[in-house]
Amino acid sequence: MHAVHDALGRIRDEGRHVKIALISEHASPLAVAGGVDSGGQNIYVANVARQLVRIGHEVDVFTRCDCSLLPLIFRFENIRVINVPAGPAVQLPKEQLLPHMDAFARFMIDFMKNEATPYQVVHANFFMSGLVGLQIKLTLRVPLVTTFHALGRVRRLYQGESDNFPDERFAIEDELVKHSDSVIAECPQDENDLINLYDADPSRIDLVPCGFDRFEFHPLDKESARERLGWPQDKFIILQLGRMVPRKGVDNVVRALSLCVNEHGEEANLYVAGGNSDEANDIATPEIGRLRGIARECRIEERVHFVGRHGRKSLKHFYNAADVSVTTPWYEPFGITPLEAMACGRPVIGADVGGIRYSVAHGETGLLVPPKDPAALAQALVRLKRNPELAERMGEMGYARARTLFTWPGVAESLAQVYAHVAGVQVPSVPRVAAGGASR
CATH class of the missing domain: 3.40.50.2000 (Glycogen Phosphorylase B;)
Structure with a gap:
């Protein structure tokens, strides 16, 4: 270098x-x-x-x-x-x-x-x-x-x-x-x-x-990040961050959360960051309205939190406040959010497609699952929740991979x-x- x-x-x-x-x-x-x-x-x-x-x-x-x-x-x-x-x-x-x-x-x-x-x-x-x-x-x-x-x-x-x-x-x-x-x-x-x-x-x-910008995205203390965002300290938190359009597969994450809670008996919460305005409302972003409807159907509406779009400088706090970052689009030419999460030392669960298959080293920096497969995603989430040492090790390896390659x-x-x-x-x-x- x-x-x-x-x-x-x-x-x-x-x-x-x-x-x-x-x-x-x-x-x-x-x-x-x-x-x-x-x-x-x-x-x-x-x-x-x-x-x-x-x-x-x-x-x-x-x-x-x-x-x-x-x-x-x-x-x-x-x-x-x-x-x-x-x-x-x-x-x-x-x-x-x-x-x-x-x-x-x-x-x-x-x-x-x-x-x-x-x-x-x-x-x-x-x-x-x-x-x-x-x-x-x-x-x-x-x-x-x-x-x-x-x-x-x-x-x-x-x-x-x-x-x-x-x-x-x-x-x-x-x-x-x-x-x-x-x-x-x-x-x-x-x-x-x-x-x-x-x-x-x-x-x-x-x-x-x-x-990714190595000065913009880096590890922070999780408790401090959650305190800054007003998130609970004692919950397992899944982060979905990105554009609110159907191909990003956020509905897949909502359904997977339902399976985690209702079939696997694991407590978890999903925070969804993104939209067409700073307010996470259904009018500004119709996709959010659709996702809220899915959450209601799955009886997990109180566990899915839409936090709107935020400036680039604040995103590191969202990644660092989460236990795991998830992105399961139908297809993805590359995908920058997995890199940003890895740069913050967080494990990533991603769809086994396109660039995510390249950036996320399966079993090392995170887990890859088929797109449009809530059951597979739920199993991956449960695996990391039940094995925090594995999640921490994946986060550390993801940090090293991101800073070396991306x-x-x-x-x-x-x-x-x-x-x-x-x-x-x-x-x-x-x-x-x-x-x-x-x-x-």
Whole structure:
């Protein structure tokens, strides 16, 4: 790791940095995470941009302007966020944004042409950003790196008719896989899907995972965290934290809690953090209303607590106050919340899908269970409740795994190596780092 920092320091000192255009059409780094369309991608883009600047690169983030009060260019932490005028300046579901991508691309091409210093790499996040990036590549001959964050064919497989993206998404993704200079896979399952479902060239896939902020997420005293949140000290507490949308499988956690209590005879409480507002109400977040109904049907309404959405700075207290963090989505391209829980020294029970299968080491840092299987989840919860020493050991090992493999500085350093390769920038040899290990 010292060799990485030394080499990157030489790149910075000798002026051999890369100017990068990060495109994230629906997920602004300035947005508050936790809304329907605000989550892992917002966090990813913000942290990648921040860390790339830290190691000496120049970064502009291009995102669609969704509010008429936003300035064209907003600066934070030496990063420029360009709020691209493309479509009405109001919030729209991401499923409705594809028709506005031509306007997005035209604006970006004009903007890039007028820059005094040319961009050397475009890094597109999501398929619509990729469509913009592909037009830029063809027009300006700037290398294109694409991170899909979710693949259309995988989404359609799991969401079926509830997937509201148009079928043309598949053809766009095919073109991006074929013409991107590098496609970033966030986990081995993502890499396999790219090869098997999109006929991707393995030599142009780089494996670089997501990360967590090691200064933001770290172990705290559980009793103090519970006192701060007003949670009971003498209860076994399960935490579900994330966006309140059906595919996250929170109903699975509610039903598993019912089995813990009513079939296994184990006392437990579930705290659900997330929603579209700071208040956990059914109007702001319809999914919460659905979940409350399930809790009533299962006769555990008094054990399920909806605490709303909270700022990033307070989330460490939620993770540290819990006995176990649970996330059992139907599918998950990567999933950042398991990393954050592990970074706080908590065991994780996760669905055996996508990136969770990669980040959670089954039997070591937590337990993996099939999605949509409340009985299996209940058995895993009971196992950890009845064996607190095992839960503590898993939390300790999860902490070590997260800090070794999944930090944002490591992610950014791996991405910087990908950028240097596709841009043909001659930089000192930098070993691949353990951020999941970008590799060709």
